Amino acid sequence: MIVGSVFDFGTFISELQRTYPFFIEAGLVTIQLTIASVLIGTVIGILFALLKLSPLKIFRIIAGTYITIIRGTPLIVQIFALFYGFSQIIMLSAFWSAALALAVHNSAYIAEIFRGATQSIDKGQTEAGRSLGMSGIMTMRRIVMPQAMRRAVPPLGNQFIIGLKDSSLAAFVAVDELFRTAQGIAAGTLNTMETFIIVGIYYLLLVMIFTVIVNAVEQRMAKSEK
Amino acid sequence: MIVGSVFDFGTFISELQRTYPFFIEAGLVTIQLTIASVLIGTVIGILFALLKLSPLKIFRIIAGTYITIIRGTPLIVQIFALFYGFSQIIMLSAFWSAALALAVHNSAYIAEIFRGATQSIDKGQTEAGRSLGMSGIMTMRRIVMPQAMRRAVPPLGNQFIIGLKDSSLAAFVAVDELFRTAQGIAAGTLNTMETFIIVGIYYLLLVMIFTVIVNAVEQRMAKSEK
Amino acid sequence: MKEMIRVEKLNKSFGDLHVLKDIDLTVNESDVLCLVGASGSGKSTLLRCLNFLEIRDNGKIIFDGEEIDPKTHNLNQVRQKVGMVFQHFNLFPHKTVLENVIEAPLMVKKTNKVTAVKEGKELLEKVGLADKFDVYPSKLSGGQKQRVAIARALAMKPDIMLFDEPTSALDPELVGEVLETMKDLAKEGMTMIIVTHEMGFAKEVADYTVYMHDGKIVERGLSKDLFNNPKEERTKEFLSKVL
Amino acid sequence: MKEMIRVEKLNKSFGDLHVLKDIDLTVNESDVLCLVGASGSGKSTLLRCLNFLEIRDNGKIIFDGEEIDPKTHNLNQVRQKVGMVFQHFNLFPHKTVLENVIEAPLMVKKTNKVTAVKEGKELLEKVGLADKFDVYPSKLSGGQKQRVAIARALAMKPDIMLFDEPTSALDPELVGEVLETMKDLAKEGMTMIIVTHEMGFAKEVADYTVYMHDGKIVERGLSKDLFNNPKEERTKEFLSKVL
């Protein structure tokens, strides 16, 4: 008799019913983790985008190196390295360690989103600002940035969805989010396939919900864009 | 005193020297895994791209569903579900289970690359082919596809780099690639930070090497493009 | 005078937009017919219906005496007999000039390669591009591209050639060479339907000219009559703007 | 007759490309000066050097009697006195028409909001856009956009206005309204330097016209003299092409 890892539809249904309270709880952790990491990642990302756009070469080199390193190494390596690294600097819970690691990861991609959005704003906008006597920083803050922010919204929404999926790797540093919960259930019941398919469904649901939200935000912005 | 997870530069250097034979071996596994998964992913991806472009609605729905599911769930879930799922159909080694899971993951993105590339070919090309009496399939095969393939090269190169980083998750299903080797060394020596930074360097190196190769291929194609 | 193509009560809509309205048209062998009319009047759509790039809603298309029904006829075979030249050339950029020309004979007609190459070269020589066989389209001027496109269509030995504004994407100094090529074709007795804004050319080369407006054929006649003595008020108005 | 701006031996290169060569130029208060010349002759670059959007390589720019050195002067203050109008308007798309106009007074001059709004509205009324205060630029026609851009520049109460082909991005039917606005400005005594291809306007409105060729000033004179009796061969040639 083969037990456990053959996919069995009956088991799938009964497990779906039995496990949903655990997954709902874990789903909330996943959502919190995603929101925290994308928000913090946005703050760090904007910082590095500004460095990358800075007239000072040394700043550009620093930002470029940071972005290259983060985008050139796997997320799981970053999570493990930072999880053990952060604890040296500041005592954080597993949740916040993972959130920060994910935030760092997101920040490199978000930095590129903002840099791209900023550079996509027509040079004439800067020239118009400067020709009115506005300083470089004022032009950036009042003229270029507000336009760049709007342009960054669609790719940021996409990054949010990516961040949601990436948060599954926090499972490996003891954050009880969706995937870790699935691992625990799978190891306990041996309904491996069923459990991973169930957790996949939860992720898919979350991705779809957030896709709808992201699209709604985009459409609203597109409307308010005069 | 905290031992182990504090970053120590001396340890870092000595570990770098001591562990390189293990990492070189593991790096080869990572490369094999990446190449295998991207190649297989390309084959599956082209198949689904063709389904998505098919005039038959049922094919488009199948392909759309596949792509949505794969792109809407985390890679790690796919790896776990398929690691324990494939074994029901055919017992594959850990390497090939992981390679197939990664291939499936890549395939959804590659399908979108090919679909996008194909749809970016001017409709006039199809009309010219049809107006010469070529059948729809012949036009696709002789006129549209060859052009789409060229256009797909840059995003495919990018997907290769992503696949390289993603292959790190095969560590969790018993493939002795770079990250798993790092995990083993970290657990054995407790030089956690140092080990993960070292493995990060290896990934970064591989990413850079492949980026150079990908760029060279692109430039060569751009040149041969008449 | 053999009838080449006849259209009866042809109608075509895109969604709610009724683009062609009860079109009747006959073209005899060796006729050169120009289609003129304002933008959006349906000229391209009519042309595209004739080689079934668009499928008519209703009405008849009778080709060489046989009514073509898209449901029962193999349209690929019909299209072999109807050459088409597009405004934007639509050359295959990944193939050389010669490869562009021999592609369809090789693939569709299964002509053997030696024959296809020989005939392809002859055609390219005829349109004045003997020195460009192995060049890729991106290296050609617009006028050269369009001449390759004409050679490519001729390579299938069509019974009739359709031209949709073949010169309107060209720089003015390159228009002449393409019109010249078309004139030669006309002289050789090729049956041609040409959508064009080149009224001078229409007047000179076309046996008949058809004026379309808003999806209908307003007036049809010998070119010299239509241009010099338009009967309809609308035609007069149109001609007064474009001449 | 007070001197407003004087340029002495101004040179500017982009890399190896020597774009402005020893330019000497004086513009007095209330002068209207048109800059004409072929594309690439350096007209825009000269204009942009005058408000330091480009920094000259060497030579002097003397503004209101004071030589401006980009190293020691606060260029932001200099630019407040030099209004600029661009070919492509460069309105701020995320701000309403009125917000576009009051942005710089509020932010740069720290004018209080009530005053800025009042003055902004007056300016917009002056350029004929009294009904567009709260509209976003994307809702305006090109001519309206350019008039907003003029009002925006005027809001800083500049001593001199620079126009870089202000009408060449406009549909022909919209050119007139912008030229009219500029004419009004000229009548009010605004000092203006205008790069334009509208020779009729230059002839009519400009006190002086400068013809540039290949980075040099070839000829400068009263507009009526330059247009009617050009002295230099090059100028004649240019005028024969464009008039």
Place this chain on the structure above:
Amino acid sequence: GDGNDQAQGENSSDGQADLTLDGETFVYALSGEYRPFSYVDENGELTGFDVDIGMAIAEELGYEGEPYRISFSGIIPGLQDERYDAIIGSMGITEERQETVDFSDPYYISGAQVYVRPDSDIASIDDITEDTNVAVALATTYEDMIADYTTDVSTYDSDVVALQSLDQGRHDAVVTDRLIGLINIEEQGLNLEMAGDLIDVDQMGIAVKKGNEDLLEAINEALAAIKEDGTYLEISEKYFDEDISQE
């Protein structure tokens, strides 16, 4: 001697069914992240008590021994999938697990132990309350055990990390295997100590796929044989300076 000959006889050419999946090697799974039971040494070799026991048993069975490193959370599913013959991965024998795998006789005995920092108020398991944050390794028996005391549980992939995190102040206590705790505290110089006695006795068994009685029987015989001929004691003393087959 005796068992060895018999096993070799069985898997040679006399037509009897092979005990192992491929008939040549005895593949046994372990996490490789559970020092000193299984870990990667400085030469990159997988080593540890479990590894050596597995090798000794393989030899008794007359097969080539081959350890298979896989994350502990996926170790039972992998057995189910027949990726290896057995688990020799310091797996405690529990009723829950017995529903999914079959266990051999215990091959060593340890027990759950509470570890705390020296300044802690926790003196034994009874001091653990709802407010106590306890760290354990994922999919271990400790996870369930501690659930009766607190729901504020943090789980790690390995005990080593749990102990490190405790030392760093992330948690209030760690529940782990007593042997593991002691060895890690010493090797890493962690400032931690035991709180109270063994909470329970853990019997570690070798797991085989449910229903694989032939292999189970052979493993039990082999285990008895290596205990008898001193191989077991040698391995035990190599890692622990004592015999860990008894409580």
